[in-house]
Amino acid sequence: MLDALAAAAINHLLxxxxxxxxxxxxxxxxxxRFHLPPASATFSIGEDGTLQxxxxxxxxxxxxxxxxxLALRLALLKDESARAEVEVEGDAALAAALTRILGALSWxxxxxxxxxxxxxxxHRIGLAGRALLDWQAALAANVARSVGEYLTEExxxxxxxxxxxVFAAAVDELRDDTQRLEKRIQRLASAARERG
Numbered sequence: 001m002l003d004a005l006a007a008a009a010i011n012h013l014l015x016x017x018x019x020x021x022x023x024x025x026x027x028x029x030x031x032x033r034f035h036l037p038p039a040s041a042t043f044s045i046g047e048d049g050t051l052q053x054x055x056x057x058x059x060x061x062x063x064x065x066x067x068x069x070l071a072l073r074l075a076l077l078k079d080e081s082a083r084a085e086v087e088v089e090g091d092a093a094l095a096a097a098l099t100r101i102l103g104a105l106s107w108x109x110x111x112x113x114x115x116x117x118x119x120x121x122x123h124r125i126g127l128a129g130r131a132l133l134d135w136q137a138a139l140a141a142n143v144a145r146s147v148g149e150y151l152t153e154e155x156x157x158x159x160x161x162x163x164x165x166v167f168a169a170a171v172d173e174l175r176d177d178t179q180r181l182e183k184r185i186q187r188l189a190s191a192a193r194e195r196g
Contacts, residue, residue: 003041003053006034010043011050013105020101021049027094033060036071062090064099074103 014021024045031054033042042054054060065087066074073082083103088095113122152160159167 002039003043006041007043007051007053010102010105014050016111017105020105023097023101024049027097030062030091030094031058031060032094032098033063035063035065036068060090062088062092062095062098064088064095074099 014024025047027045028047028049029045031042031044033040033054042058042060043051044054044058046052070082070085074086083099086095086099110122110126113125116122117125148158151158
């Protein structure tokens with residue numbers, strides 16, 4: 001059941017992306033399992049580049065393991081650095097192609113909404129959704145900045161930027177003094193050997 005729902009959702013995204021289906025066609029007939037705790041789904045790639053739930057008992061050519069946080073970073077944030085954290089077993093070329101293709105797909109929410117509520121209402125809902133996401137991002141940035149200021153200035157739990165610069169300068173000065181002292185000791189030891 002879960003496999004069928006996931007395949008339908010992915011195929012809906014693939015309908016508007018002929019380039020993605022074309023890139024999946026070379027892998028036709030191969031099976032892949034996505035393991036996203038607590039669930040997993042196994043798909044077979046069709047001749048047309050779409051996904052179908054794999055027959056039970058089919059051994060996948062590749063297994064792609066993701067955490068929920070990693071899936072969000074890939075899908076919503078389009079975080080390319082997250083790709084390195086994806087665990088892959090089996091056919092690495094198949095797994096890499098699928099994660100790259102699925103990561104590049106995007107859902108045109110307004111287009112789907114317009115079929116149900118009309119173009120104008122879908123556009124307004126889209127604007128409201130983007131405004132909500134922008135507000136959440138601004139709120140998160142403000143909270144992070146406030147917590148940082150509280151920890152560095154009010155409670156002094158974490159040293160501030162200026163204190164870190166002073167500390168780094170002191171460490172650099174100590175390193176330079178130590179190197180000069182080491183060279184002076186070497187010269188004195190060398191001079192003592194020549195005399196003795």
